[in-house]
Amino acid sequence: MAPIQYPNGKKTSSSLSPANSKSSISYGNRGMTLEEDLNKSNEYYLERGIAVIHKKPTPVQIVNVEYPKRSAAVIKEAYFKLASTTDFNGIYRGKYIDFEAKETKNKTSFPLRNFHDHQIRHMEAILAHGGISFVILRFSTLNEIFLLDAGHLIPYWNDQTKGRKSIPKKDIESHGHPVSSGFLPRIDYLKIIDKMYFYDEDEGKVHK
Numbered sequence: 001m002a003p004i005q006y007p008n009g010k011k012t013s014s015s016l017s018p019a020n021s022k023s024s025i026s027y028g029n030r031g032m033t034l035e036e037d038l039n040k041s042n043e044y045y046l047e048r049g050i051a052v053i054h055k056k057p058t059p060v061q062i063v064n065v066e067y068p069k070r071s072a073a074v075i076k077e078a079y080f081k082l083a084s085t086t087d088f089n090g091i092y093r094g095k096y097i098d099f100e101a102k103e104t105k106n107k108t109s110f111p112l113r114n115f116h117d118h119q120i121r122h123m124e125a126i127l128a129h130g131g132i133s134f135v136i137l138r139f140s141t142l143n144e145i146f147l148l149d150a151g152h153l154i155p156y157w158n159d160q161t162k163g164r165k166s167i168p169k170k171d172i173e174s175h176g177h178p179v180s181s182g183f184l185p186r187i188d189y190l191k192i193i194d195k196m197y198f199y200d201e202d203e204g205k206v207h208k
Helices: 031-048 117-128 151-162 169-175 187-200
Strands: 002-005 012-015 052-055 060-069 072-080 089-091 094-105 108-110 132-140 144-149 166-168
Touching: 031 052, 031 094, 031 117, 031 132, 052 060, 052 094, 072 187, 094 108, 094 117, 108 169, 117 151, 132 151, 132 187, 144 151, 144 169, 144 187
Parallel strands: 002 072, 094 132
Antiparallel strands: 002 012, 052 089, 060 072, 089 094, 108 166, 132 144
């Protein structure tokens, strides 16, 4: 099996070809079901001209390729060129959107180990420049989804120096917003974005 080298020097084994590389490369996603649902939701938004939001590709540097057949190439060794930032980005109502999607089997809290420092710093930068940054969190055992603004996530991350290891679910319920699951779109998170960032309380409606 061929090693894939990560920026931190760790390797994993895999045999890749153009036909199966999508399913063979592991990007460390623990929430593929959640990501697939979000990809379908983003396709729905794009097709209807609502928003342009995509899953960010992870750049891979190919080191060694073998050609067992003229029509097929097998990637024997590769590594991720850069550490990823967040999962999704795009534009909605003229605002830059950038967010991460995670899920856990925990029922009472969301482990902070699911995030990485470079992701938190990236979200901080988005907020500093006036963009919209958040996380979509799924409690898979409970089948509950919440949208939490990055401004609420960052303090929990920074408090790890005080021994904090997770975000209590009750805090997510208090500061976050429940997101309903459906068919079209599967996860209508932009409905929550409308209420959080585009709702005019004086007029009692979402600005178009």
